[in-house]
Amino acid sequence: MKPAALTIQPAITAPETLEQRFQALVSTHRERAVRMAWRLVGGDLAAAEDIAQEAFVKAWQALPTWRGDSELSTWFYRILLRQAANHRRWQGVRTFWHGLMKVQSEEGYHDLSRDAALQKRLAKALEQLSPGQREVFVLVHLEGFTLTEVAELLGKAPGTLKSHLHRALESLRESLQDVRLPDVEEER
């Protein structure tokens, strides 16, 4: 089967083909997928784009077997979360290798015009959470998923997620207690 071209095709009234469905998935969820991956892997844009692309490739390959028992987006984000978890699992090996090769890696933060120091502090605090706590915090508080959606995405009970969230907030408060931002205001 030929992979989908990523140009937006005119709407067709006939039943949706796999390619059309995939094009819609990419155009609708690309930005969020990259942002979510970026937040999960500690602010590395190149890694985030790599994870998002790999998740889209896997979604395309598995799309014919998608049974439709959950939302296509939920199914896709499940793939993305797995990719991000895999990336994090190998991050230790990569760091070790970079250390051996004496490569100075900047671990993301390419956008130094932003408040890079603060962003680094936030990333470091997030790094100290367990993988489960970090995932739930990012998905619920930063990406706006509901607990029910996250429970479906991660395959965990809502009670477990609440406990993760509670501990995550506790840990972040402790790590960032010296950070004071008088201009913190409601976003949008």
Add this chain to the structure above:
Amino acid sequence: MESLHQNTLTEADQELVQLYRRHYSPPVQSPGEVRRFELALQARLTRGARVQRWSMAGFGMVLTAALALFFFRSSLSTVEPGASGAWVSFAADASDILVVDEGWLELEELMVSPVPEQETELLALTEDVLDTGADDEWMPDDYQGLADVLSNGS
């Protein structure tokens, strides 16, 4: 994008969340960066499809070779020598025929030009055979005698 869970947060937690939302996001992608992302994805999809095709073809070839080897080996182990219709038994028969043919050629050669030491015995044996006068009884013994003479002399 406010989640239901947000309502249960304390003021300090809400500040924390806002801090993350404002300062912990990737830079917004420009249209050029979006295009670059889409092209990279397109390249990966094409490469993925090619790899998938090749791996399927490779798998098919390996499977065919494995099946061929399996049937070849099982045909060798199950066909009995002498069974008709199988190439293995045909080959066995052919080699047998070849061996028998070589034996007959050797025997014929000896009969046509026997060595001098055998010649006397052969003549005497022939006379003995002729003297018996019987048709049926002499053949087995004398034939064996002839074979003994030939084998001892060779």
